[in-house]
Amino acid sequence: xxxxxxxxxxxIVKGLSKRTAKIFNPATGEVSSNVNLASSADLNKxxxxxxxxxxxxxxxxxxxRARVLFKFKxxxxxxxxxxxxxxxxxxxxxxEDAKGSLTxxxxxxxxxxxxxxxxxxxxxxxxxxxxxxxxxxxxxxxCAGITPFxxxxxxxxxxFPIAIACGNTFVLKPSEKDPSCSMKLAELFLEAGLPPGxxxxxxxxxxxxxxxxxxxDIAAVSFVGSTPIAKYIYExxxxxxxxxxxxxxxxxxxxxxxxxDLDQAVNGLMGAAYGSAGERCMAQSVAVAxxxxxxxxxxxxxxxVESLKIGPGLDKKSEMxxxxxxxxxxxxxxxxDVGIKEGAKLVVDGRNLKLQGxxxxxxxxxxxxxxxxxxxxxxxEEIFGPVLSVVRAKDYSEALSLVNDHEFGNGTSxxxxxxxxxRSFASNVKIGMVGINIPIxxxxxxxxxxxxxxxxxxxxxxxxxxxxxxxxxxxTITSRWPSxxxxxxxxxxxxxx
Numbered sequence: 001x002x003x004x005x006x007x008x009x010x011x012i013v014k015g016l017s018k019r020t021a022k023i024f025n026p027a028t029g030e031v032s033s034n035v036n037l038a039s040s041a042d043l044n045k046x047x048x049x050x051x052x053x054x055x056x057x058x059x060x061x062x063x064x065r066a067r068v069l070f071k072f073k074x075x076x077x078x079x080x081x082x083x084x085x086x087x088x089x090x091x092x093x094x095x096e097d098a099k100g101s102l103t104x105x106x107x108x109x110x111x112x113x114x115x116x117x118x119x120x121x122x123x124x125x126x127x128x129x130x131x132x133x134x135x136x137x138x139x140x141x142x143c144a145g146i147t148p149f150x151x152x153x154x155x156x157x158x159x160f161p162i163a164i165a166c167g168n169t170f171v172l173k174p175s176e177k178d179p180s181c182s183m184k185l186a187e188l189f190l191e192a193g194l195p196p197g198x199x200x201x202x203x204x205x206x207x208x209x210x211x212x213x214x215x216x217d218i219a220a221v222s223f224v225g226s227t228p229i230a231k232y233i234y235e236x237x238x239x240x241x242x243x244x245x246x247x248x249x250x251x252x253x254x255x256x257x258x259x260x261d262l263d264q265a266v267n268g269l270m271g272a273a274y275g276s277a278g279e280r281c282m283a284q285s286v287a288v289a290x291x292x293x294x295x296x297x298x299x300x301x302x303x304x305v306e307s308l309k310i311g312p313g314l315d316k317k318s319e320m321x322x323x324x325x326x327x328x329x330x331x332x333x334x335x336x337d338v339g340i341k342e343g344a345k346l347v348v349d350g351r352n353l354k355l356q357g358x359x360x361x362x363x364x365x366x367x368x369x370x371x372x373x374x375x376x377x378x379x380x381e382e383i384f385g386p387v388l389s390v391v392r393a394k395d396y397s398e399a400l401s402l403v404n405d406h407e408f409g410n411g412t413s414x415x416x417x418x419x420x421x422x423r424s425f426a427s428n429v430k431i432g433m434v435g436i437n438i439p440i441x442x443x444x445x446x447x448x449x450x451x452x453x454x455x456x457x458x459x460x461x462x463x464x465x466x467x468x469x470x471x472x473x474x475x476t477i478t479s480r481w482p483s484x485x486x487x488x489x490x491x492x493x494x495x496x497x
Contacts, residue, residue, distance in 0.1 A: 001033065001034055002034070003020075003034050003035075003036065004033050004183065004203060005203070006042060006201060006202050007186040007187070007201040008046045008197075008201075008202070009053075009197045009200065010195075010197065012183075013042075013045070015038055015042050015203075016038075016039050016042050017036060017041075017204075017207075019039075020036055021035050022034060022035075023035055023176075023178065023180075024090075024326075024362075025089055025090070026091065026324055026325070026361060027092060027312035027321065027358060028312075028361055029326065030360070032090070033180070035176050035179055036203060037203065037204045037205050037207065037208070038202045038204035038207065038211075039208075039211075040207060042202055042208070043171070043173075043204070043215065046171045046201075047142055047215050047217050049196070050170065050171055050197055050198070050217075051217050053195055053197030054139075054141060054168070056195060057167060057195060057198045058168070060167070062115045062116040062167075065115060065167065066112075066113050066114070066116055066165065067193075068189075068193045068194055069161060069165055070113050072109060072188060072189050072192040072194070073110060073113065075191055075192055076102075076106055076109065076185075076188060079184070079188060080102065082184070083184060084099045085314070086152075086181045086184060087102065087153055087181055088314055088321075090177070090179075090181070091149065091152060091177075091178045091313075092313055092321040092322040092323065092324055093277075093313050093321055094319065094320065094321045095313055095316070097321075098153075098313065101151050101153060101154040104154045104442070105153045105154040105155075105156070105157030106157070107445035108158055108162065108445040108463050109161045110445065111161075111162070111446050111463070111464065112164075112165040113165075115166065115468075118165075118465075118468050119136075119468070119472070121135045121136040123135075127478065128495075130480055131480045132480075133476065134477055134479075135475065135476045135477070136474075136475050137166070137468070137469075137475075138167070138473055139168040139471070139473075140219040140243065140471060140472065141218075142171065142217050142218050142219060143163045143168045143169070143219060143221070143471060144173065144218050145159040145160060145163075145170065145171075145172045145173065145221070146212065146221065146223045146233065147159070147172065147173070147182075147223075147225075148281075149175035149177040149178050149279075150276065150279040150280060150324070152174060152178045152179070152180075153182075153185070156174060156185070157185070158224075158449065159172070159463075159467075162463060162467040162468060162471055163220075163471040164194070164198060166468060166471040166472050169199070169200075170198065171200045171202060171212070172202070173201075173203070173204060173208050173209065176204060176205055177324055177325060179201070182201050183201055186201045213237055213242075214240060220243040221233060221245075222245050223247065224247045225248070226249050228248075229248075230247060230248035230456075231454075233457075234458060243470065244457070245456070245457075245460050245462055246456070247449075247455065248451075248455050248457065249281070249382040250281045250282065250382060250410030251285060251379075251380070251381070251406055252284050252411045252412055253284070253287075253288050253406070253412050254284040254412070254415070254439065255396075255400075255415070256293055256415050257293065257414065257418070257421060258291045258292050258293045259416055259418055260293065260415035260416050260417060260437075261437075262297065265297070265415035266301055267304075268284075268437075268438075269284055269301065269388065270301070270304050270308075272284035272413075272439035273287075273366075273386070274308060274319070274320050274386045274388070275320070276320075277322065277323050278332075278383070278384060278385045278387060279323065279324060282410065282440050282441075282442055283384075284413060285383060285388060285389060286372075286379065286389050286391055287301075287388060288399045288402055289390055289391070289392050289393070290394075290395060290396060290398075291395060298347060301368055302348050302368055305365075306366075308320055310353060310363060311355060311358070321363075322361045322362040322363045323364065324362070325362060326362050328362070328385070329363075331385075332364065332384070333364060335377070335378055335385070336349070336387060338378060339377075339389070343373075344370070344373070344389070346368070347369065348365075348366060348367055349365075350364050351364055351365070351367070352365075364385070365386070367386060368390070369387070370390045370392075372390060372391045374391065374405075380407075382408070396424075400428060400429060403429055404428075407453060408455045409432055409456075410431065410451035410455035411440070412431040412433075412434055413439055414436055416436070416437070430453070431452055432452040432455065432461070433449070433451065445463055445464060446464055446465075448461035448463060448465060448466035448467065449461055449462050450462055
């Protein structure tokens with residue numbers, strides 16, 4: 001049995017802990033590996049390595065750091081197929097979806113390659129007579145990232161390339177469900193010329209997370225996951241005086257207006273709701289059907305959901321793969337049971353899907369609910385599976401209120417041909433990321449990703465310009481050189497003249 005350990009100080013290190021967890025191939029249900037679950041001592045060892053590597057790395061020029069990132073980018077491109085297959089084997093995504101998620105992570109590396117420009121400060125000559133002032137951004141120190149199972153390449157790469165480019169060192173705690181991609185990325189980064197200790201990977205569960213929270217040498221923590229855990233990390237990191245960005249859950253609404261291009265809306269919803277088996281924080285899990293569009297929308301969706309091609313991720317014909325674990329599969333099926341009991345109409349039921357030759361895999365078909373009400377659990381809670389709920393609204397105003405009243409504020413979309421409606425929606429919706437005739441409005445790497453309300457704890461989004469600000473601290477210098485002119489002490493608040 002393959003054993004996955006930790007990557008600390010530039011090499012594979014066997015964990016001090018005796019605790020392990022099983023890693024499954026979701027397509028077959030078979031155990032593929034065991035992963036060591038780190039103890040606090042394991043985590044602290046990685047932090048010590050990162051702390052020792054910090055003075056040398058932070059002292060490197062931004063240009064030097066950028067050149068290492070350029071080499072890292074090149075090695076990712078050379079190993080695209082291997083990395084993609086690693087993601088498929090442990091997460092279950094279909095190959096093209098896994099490849100696309102890797103590309104979105106690579107885009108952040110490409111953005112970070114521009115760090116010499118991104119770290120340029122500001123300068124003002126003569127803020128006062130013969131007084132100049134300028135600002136600069138400097139690294140925080142040792143940073144840590146805690147990432148979820150659903151994007152084992154993309155989400156970690158939202159964090160560590162920018163943190164490291166800014167001159168910090170980094171400790172990553174990936175999901176224990178699919179850690180192999182992070183381990184491979186660490187090896188490639190070392191090959192690219194990154195000094196040992198700058199990037200470390202510690203595999204583990206809550207014990208490792210709590211060790212990150214409590215370690216006094218970690219200056220900042222980035223997290224992506226569920227809202228309860230995001231809140232826990234945000235509160236406890238704040239108590240330990242750490243900078244923190246904690247991205248939580250979502251219940252993303254797609255408003256479908258009567259004047260929309262129905263085919264465009266349906267195809268957009270299919271990919272956004274059922275892509276990656278719905279295991280996306282940007283999945284569109286609620287379709288708000290406005291007025292007379294409801295019946296045609298449900299009719300068209302039901303046909304496409306019933307014809308979804310479901311199978312193992314490496315099968316080129318597959319449109320949707322399995323869920324990540326048996327436990328998660330049962331959780332998602334349980335939500336479908338709840339929806340039926342609550343009175344929603346289950347139009348398409350994918351719970352009993354069985355694939356010949358893959359009977360032990362973690363598969364289910366797409367599920368589609370109609371006549372979902374806002375007081376139902378399947379509407380209020382994040383299911384994180386291939387379940388789409390249709391809520392009917394009488395008009396645009398009611399639809400907008402539904403979106404704005406929900407506790408989550410991650411992403412949303414509207415499908416309409418009317419420019420005024422689209423503009424009004426973008427302006428008035430209380431959501432962090434908005435799409436107009438775009439089903440999954442994930443910002444590019446040179447913008448920033450982040451929701452509102454209970455989808456983000458902390459005041460800064462992730463990657464892009466916000467990422468650079470998060471992983472650096474601002475220093476402002478005000479300077480005057482002696483001119484030979486004598487001056488007397490001043491006992492008032494200084495003002496510039």
